[in-house]
Amino acid sequence: MLESYTHQVELRNVECGDSFQVFALVEERQIKKISFVGEGCIISKASASMMIDSIHGTKIENIQKQVENFQNMILNKPFDENSLGDLVAFKSLNQFPTRVRCGMLPWHALIQILEEINE
Known part of the structure; x- marks a missing residue:
């Protein structure tokens, strides 16, 4: 957990019990620092770590594009594989609908942070 942060979101997947808090320090429309704490399966933990x-x-503008691109990949929609780097490891999650929620949980927390920033 960051000692100093401007945004914090906690999300839980009620179906499996995964729970994450994402903390972000945002300055000048840039995420200067970001971290997470939580418990969950290996997919949600790896997704959170790689997201960070x-x-x-x-x-912020580039993060919004990255989130959309990652989400498109997970949902088997057209996406830019070259811009995702190692995140393409999650490409096959769309074959396992219950695991899509695991992979997207930390990203949904990030989406909420982006919504707060853009208010």
Whole structure:
């Protein structure tokens, strides 16, 4: 958990019990620092960790594009594979609908943070 943050969101997947808190320090429309704490399956933990690595220090506008691209990949919609880097490891999740929720849980927390920023 960050000692200092401007945004915090907690989400829980009631179907499996995964629970995450995402903390972000946002300055000048850029995520300067981001972290998470929580419990869940290996998919949700890996997704949270890789999400943080992929957006740390990134401008909000670029993060919004990354979120949309990742979500499109998970939902088997057209996406830009080259911009996702290691996140393409989650590409096959769309074959396992119950696991889509696991992979997207930390991203939904990030989406809520982005909505707060854009209010």
